[in-house]
Amino acid sequence: MSSTRAYPAYSRPLWQRWLFTRETAVIALLLAVWFYSVNNVQFFDGPLTITYLLLDMTPILLIALPMTLIIVTGEIDLSVASVVGLSSVLVGVLHEAGWSIPAAGLLALVVGLLCGALNGFLVAYVGLPSLAVTIGTLALYRGLAVGLLGTKAVTDFPEKWTDRATEKIGETPYPQVIVLVAVLAVVFAFLLHFTAFGRGIYDIGLNTEAARFTGVDVQRTKLVLFMLAGVVSALAGIYYTLRFGSARGDNATGLELRVIAAVLLGGVSIFGGRGRLHGVIAGVLLIGVLAAALRLEGQTVNVINIIIGLLLVVSVVSTSVLDWVMKTTAARRNTRGSSPTDAPAGVATQGRH
Amino acid sequence: MKLFSKRTTAVASLVLASAMMLTACGGDDASGSGGGDGGDIRVTFLPKNLGNPYFDTSDAGGKAAVEEFGGTFEEVGPQEASPDAQVEYINTAAQQQVSALVVSANDPKAICDALNEARDAGTNVVTFDSDTEADCRDVFVNQASAEGIAKVQVDMIADQIGDAGEIAILSASANATNQNAWIETMKKELAASHPNIKLVDTVYGDDDDQTSFDKTAALLQSHPNLKGIISPTTVGIAAAARYLSDSDKQGKVALTGLGTPNQMREYVKNGTVTEFALWNPEDLGYLAAWTAKALVDGDIKGDEGDTFKAGKLGEYTVGADGEVLLGDPFKFNKDNIDDFDF
Numbered sequence: 011m012s013s014t015r016a017y018p019a020y021s022r023p024l025w026q027r028w029l030f031t032r033e034t035a036v037i038a039l040l041l042a043v044w045f046y047s048v049n050n051v052q053f054f055d056g057p058l059t060i061t062y063l064l065l066d067m068t069p070i071l072l073i074a075l076p077m078t079l080i081i082v083t084g085e086i087d088l089s090v091a092s093v094v095g096l097s098s099v100l101v102g103v104l105h106e107a108g109w110s111i112p113a114a115g116l117l118a119l120v121v122g123l124l125c126g127a128l129n130g131f132l133v134a135y136v137g138l139p140s141l142a143v144t145i146g147t148l149a150l151y152r153g154l155a156v157g158l159l160g161t162k163a164v165t166d167f168p169e170k171w172t173d174r175a176t177e178k179i180g181e182t183p184y185p186q187v188i189v190l191v192a193v194l195a196v197v198f199a200f201l202l203h204f205t206a207f208g209r210g211i212y213d214i215g216l217n218t219e220a221a222r223f224t225g226v227d228v229q230r231t232k233l234v235l236f237m238l239a240g241v242v243s244a245l246a247g248i249y250y251t252l253r254f255g256s257a258r259g260d261n262a263t264g265l266e267l268r269v270i271a272a273v274l275l276g277g278v279s280i281f282g283g284r285g286r287l288h289g290v291i292a293g294v295l296l297i298g299v300l301a302a303a304l305r306l307e308g309q310t311v312n313v314i315n316i317i318i319g320l321l322l323v324v325s326v327v328s329t330s331v332l333d334w335v336m337k338t339t340a341a342r343r344n345t346r347g348s349s350p351t352d353a354p355a356g357v358a359t360q361g362r363h
Numbered sequence: 364m365k366l367f368s369k370r371t372t373a374v375a376s377l378v379l380a381s382a383m384m385l386t387a388c389g390g391d392d393a394s395g396s397g398g399g400d401g402g403d404i405r406v407t408f409l410p411k412n413l414g415n416p417y418f419d420t421s422d423a424g425g426k427a428a429v430e431e432f433g434g435t436f437e438e439v440g441p442q443e444a445s446p447d448a449q450v451e452y453i454n455t456a457a458q459q460q461v462s463a464l465v466v467s468a469n470d471p472k473a474i475c476d477a478l479n480e481a482r483d484a485g486t487n488v489v490t491f492d493s494d495t496e497a498d499c500r501d502v503f504v505n506q507a508s509a510e511g512i513a514k515v516q517v518d519m520i521a522d523q524i525g526d527a528g529e530i531a532i533l534s535a536s537a538n539a540t541n542q543n544a545w546i547e548t549m550k551k552e553l554a555a556s557h558p559n560i561k562l563v564d565t566v567y568g569d570d571d572d573q574t575s576f577d578k579t580a581a582l583l584q585s586h587p588n589l590k591g592i593i594s595p596t597t598v599g600i601a602a603a604a605r606y607l608s609d610s611d612k613q614g615k616v617a618l619t620g621l622g623t624p625n626q627m628r629e630y631v632k633n634g635t636v637t638e639f640a641l642w643n644p645e646d647l648g649y650l651a652a653w654t655a656k657a658l659v660d661g662d663i664k665g666d667e668g669d670t671f672k673a674g675k676l677g678e679y680t681v682g683a684d685g686e687v688l689l690g691d692p693f694k695f696n697k698d699n700i701d702d703f704d705f
Contacts, residue, residue, distance in 0.1 A: 053458045053459045053460070054458075058454070058457060058458045058480075058484070062454040066451060066454075161537025161538070161567060162537065162538065163470060163472070163473070163538045165472035165473065166472075172476065176476060250447075254446060254447055254450065254470075254473040254474075254476075255472055255473060255475065255476060256446060256470055256472055256473035258446075258470070258538065260445065261447070262447070263443075301451075302455075305439075305451065305455045306455055306458060306459060308437060308439065310413065310439070310440075311441055311442050311448075312442070315442075
């Protein structure tokens with residue numbers, strides 16, 4: 011909130027502010043990779059590509075929504091993949107015990123909500139750092155999942171439900187589950203970008219103390235966000251189970267890092283306060299498209315990981331380096347006493363919404 | 364100025380990513396060459412995971428066979444032996460419309476839908492080493508019958524510990540189809556023919572060297588009277604042998620199971636391991652590739668009684684449930700281990 015913080019973007023016309031953003035860059039990159047692959051990667055333009063891409067990315071897309079909100083507040087949730095595993099195992103165990111899939115799924119969602127509530131309580135009300143809390147619950151929830159089902163897998167799910175997880179919309183290549191993703195994306199985008207609750211999320215990320223003084227209920231906001239992450243992760247777990255027709259304790263191990271990588275690639279700052287949902291969705295799809303194209307090219311998983319890892323590092327580093335360059339040049343100009351583009355701090359905070 | 368930074372970021376990341384794409388696709392000519400040739404048989408091998416010497420060997424056998432009949436060979440696979448990672452590669456093979464997919468399943472059911480979609484897209488599916496449910500593949504190339512595998516390991520451990528005492532099993536992942544089938548049969552065999560041998564524990568090293576190593580250490584600590592370990596997985600037995608050969612239990616706790624000669628040579632020569640067994644994974648991959656060719660050519664449909672020729676291995680017949688059996692397990696010891704190099 012110091013006066014050296016500059017928001018010169020407001021001296022530019024609206025269309026420029028829209029065009030030259032991190033989100034637009036990710037979307038442009040996504041389109042570039044997509045069209046490059048359609049034209050240059052054999053079999054990429056087949057109808058199966060989009061189907062598989064969306065099916066593969068659905069769990070990541072789902073969890074990335076609440077994860078974005080959490081990271082914007084400056085917190086993180088590393089336990090999401092373990093909640094996916096726990097929810098998957100619960101659906102399996104309850105199905106074996108004779109429950110119907112909707113009933114088992116409902117209970118899994120409730121348990122997901124409770125898992126998130128525990129994270130949120132420890133972070134928001136006990137005041138522990140979310141990194142430490144969710145590393146702990148990552149192990150805890152995964153342990154519960156493996157403990158519940160032991161080392162076996164439940165695979166005898168009714169075909170009606172496993173088919174539903176991969177069914178397409180009519181004759182299109184789009185799987186039906188994408189409707190669910192789209193609805194949730196709209197809900198989360200509305201929550202983050204068009205409500206007072208969402209403005210509070212950015213305020214917390216920019217400056218928790220200031221947010222508190224301006225009347226944001228910091229603790230309740232964080233609790234709600236972790237609960238949302240829990241319940242959405244449980245939903246992803248149900249989908250995961252039905253899509254692969256297999257409930258296993260080790261389902262989705264490591265998924266949390268893929269989610270967080272996509273969120274950061276989509277332009278969300280790990281320090282909080284910055285990022286938009288359309289950028290995150292583009293980030294998830296970018297990673298998916300890049301991996302699909304490289305797999306079709308016969309690249310090994312190591313090469314794919316290296317490229318996606320490099321892309322992430324470059325995208326994070328380039329922002330930081332350029333920010334640093336901008337700051338030093340701005341500071342230099344400030345010492346000379348001319349900073350015509352500096353906006354007042356109050357406007358600046360608003361500007362981040 | 365901030366605006367400039369964002370624009371520069373955008374441009375810079377675009378340029379960089381395009382550069383990466385171009386570099387990545389530099390391998391285009393080498394890997395994608397099989398595409399347009401009509402009548403070419405394209406066979407993709409999908410092992411449980413890459414970097415596993417066992418699958419390196421079987422895939423080498425598959426490659427040799429594919430080269431013999433003039434097809435195009437490709438090997439793909441995930442880093443971790445998990446079914447969801449395997450599904451991505453099955454999907455990719457379906458998109459590429461390969462002639463045949465030769466896969467070792469990480470889960471009998473979880474990869475089923477993906478395999479059936481690939482079959483709907485015209486790809487023949489052969490499973491080898493670890494089967495799926497029978498309705499998700501055309502033929503399963505079985506390395507050995509569960510009975511044969513279980514019996515040879517039980518016989519070896521009984522022989523090495525004097526047919527009495529506590530033993531334990533160090534397995535791979537808990538969901539591996541073949542491992543569990545063998546362990547069940549071993550239990551029956553022990554109960555029926557070796558009443559004085561007591562199986563006290565079964566632990567899972569997840570086919571990971573370090574995990575298997577640690578599980579071996581834990582086994583020996585929690586069961587001080589342990590006389591023998593059976594590890595029916597190549598990663599497990601090598602890790603266990605490495606642990607035993609450096610511990611004071613060397614020569615006191617017998618170790619046997621399924622291993623590869625190259626991994627076990629050192630431990631057979633230093634006395635840690637007396638005898639272990641395996642089939643020849645190279646032959647297994649070789650047979651699987653020829654089975655794939657027979658399916659692609661329409662020589663077999665996977666029905667019981669279908670016969671086909673598998674290059675140097677001779678003629679094979681499809682058995683019940685669409686299974687082709689490679690043959691009996693082979694025992695390796697210090698007298699014959701130097702005759703093998705895989």
